[in-house]
Amino acid sequence: MTNVDDRVAEMVENARRQIAARKKQREELAAARRRGLAARHAQKLRHFADRLDNSTPAASAA
Known part of the structure; x- marks a missing residue:
């Protein structure tokens, strides 16, 4: 037993x-998923900020 x-x-x-x-x-x-989502979100914000920065001088050129 x-x-x-x-x-x-x-x-x-x-x-x-x-x-x-x-x-x-x-x-x-x-x-790992949380880190990846945070990095993806940060990249999205950087990309969005770059787009804003690039469009600002063109709009003010007169």
Whole structure:
């Protein structure tokens, strides 16, 4: 009976490790996604600011 209990405990421990590994991976992917979205948004704002800067002198040239 001890062998069965040991095997069950081993299976439970393996399952817990897998769950923890998947959770860590999800957290890492979520963090990478947040960084990517922040960088994308910053690039969009820089592009928008450049467009405003480029259009201002042309409008005031008279």
